[in-house]
Amino acid sequence: MGGPLLDADPVEFRANYNEKSFMFRHNMAGHPLFELPRIVLAAERMLGRGDLEKFVALGGQTKSAATKFSAMPPRERLAATITQLADAGVWLKVSSVDTIDPEYAQLLQRLLLELEQLAQFPLRSEITWASLTLFLASPHVVTPYHIDHESNFLFQISGEKDVTLYDPTDRSLLSEVEIERFYAGDYQAAQYREEVQQKGSTYRLSPGRVVHHPPLAPHWIRNCDNVSISVSIGFCMRDIDRRSRVYQVNHFLRRFGVSPTAPGRSKVSDGIKIAGIGMVSKSNPTTPTEILFSGMSRLTAPPRMLKRLVRRVVGPAS
Numbered sequence: 001m002g003g004p005l006l007d008a009d010p011v012e013f014r015a016n017y018n019e020k021s022f023m024f025r026h027n028m029a030g031h032p033l034f035e036l037p038r039i040v041l042a043a044e045r046m047l048g049r050g051d052l053e054k055f056v057a058l059g060g061q062t063k064s065a066a067t068k069f070s071a072m073p074p075r076e077r078l079a080a081t082i083t084q085l086a087d088a089g090v091w092l093k094v095s096s097v098d099t100i101d102p103e104y105a106q107l108l109q110r111l112l113l114e115l116e117q118l119a120q121f122p123l124r125s126e127i128t129w130a131s132l133t134l135f136l137a138s139p140h141v142v143t144p145y146h147i148d149h150e151s152n153f154l155f156q157i158s159g160e161k162d163v164t165l166y167d168p169t170d171r172s173l174l175s176e177v178e179i180e181r182f183y184a185g186d187y188q189a190a191q192y193r194e195e196v197q198q199k200g201s202t203y204r205l206s207p208g209r210v211v212h213h214p215p216l217a218p219h220w221i222r223n224c225d226n227v228s229i230s231v232s233i234g235f236c237m238r239d240i241d242r243r244s245r246v247y248q249v250n251h252f253l254r255r256f257g258v259s260p261t262a263p264g265r266s267k268v269s270d271g272i273k274i275a276g277i278g279m280v281s282k283s284n285p286t287t288p289t290e291i292l293f294s295g296m297s298r299l300t301a302p303p304r305m306l307k308r309l310v311r312r313v314v315g316p317a318s
């Protein structure tokens with residue numbers, strides 16, 4: 001595949017990137033890295049390395065009613081997912097496949113370069129972490145409403161799905177409190193409310209289409225009548241990582257009865273909060289968990305250390 005992988009209107013891209021969802025075209029639908037046997041090989045390599053947290057396989061019918069899909073060993077779950085893909089409700093995610101397979105790593109770098117050319121600013125120097133994730137899903141599988149910290153591009157390779165995205169800045173949809181709880185570690189903090197359904201934009205993703213999710217844009221996804229293969233490029237950026245620290249401090253302030261200033265309203269207030277969490281954060285984080293939570297976990301560590309100390313002095317509670 002020698003030509004460009006992305007086919008977007010540069011003006012629309014620059015106007016909407018990281019602010020609003022939008023759809024454009026790509027040229028990866030026939031790429032050999034996204035054929036089913038190649039995806040299975042990548043998943044097997046991931047399992048071979050013991051990276052079990054990067055491999056998620058859910059759902060499915062098993063031959064024996066006594067055997068639960070979730071109780072099956074990962075390799076059996078992988079095989080069952082592939083054989084049941086067409087007719088059972090299974091869902092497979094192989095996260096950060098670029099970390100174990102150099103061909104996917106090269107493709108990720110090529111895509112980031114093309115995104116930077118479309119964005120017309122040094123995007124890659126602002127990225128603190130990036131990954132390429134593979135998704136396989138049966139017909140009609142639904143991914144529930146949620147938010148993500150990362151900026152995301154979801155590429156459809158095979159099959160169709162409907163992706164409904166909402167404005168990340170509309171506080172009637174997503175409140176400051178929900179975002180603060182999300183950055184305190186509650187991944188299900190964003191609450192779906194039936195009355196806001198009409199506020200979303202639904203994109204029909206078919207092979208050759210890609211939709212952009214801005215950071216914190218609430219979304220949910222429903223597969224259409226066929227097996228879906230999708231690829232996600234997700235990345236953290238310096239400014240959205242910094243903003244997450246403001247939300248983390250605000251989470252603490254609210255717990256102490258203070259009504260905190262939302263990010264973006266006061267440079268001074270934001271700067272103090274960012275520096276405060278920054279002082280206790282890991283200096284060279286390598287994963288999103290470390291980027292987002294190394295400061296938070298150190299802040300909450302003293303009570304744990306104190307508990308351990310008390311236990312050592314007075315012995316375990318009976």
Ligand SMILES: [Fe+2]
Nearest residue numbers: 146147148219
């Ligand atoms: Fe998501």
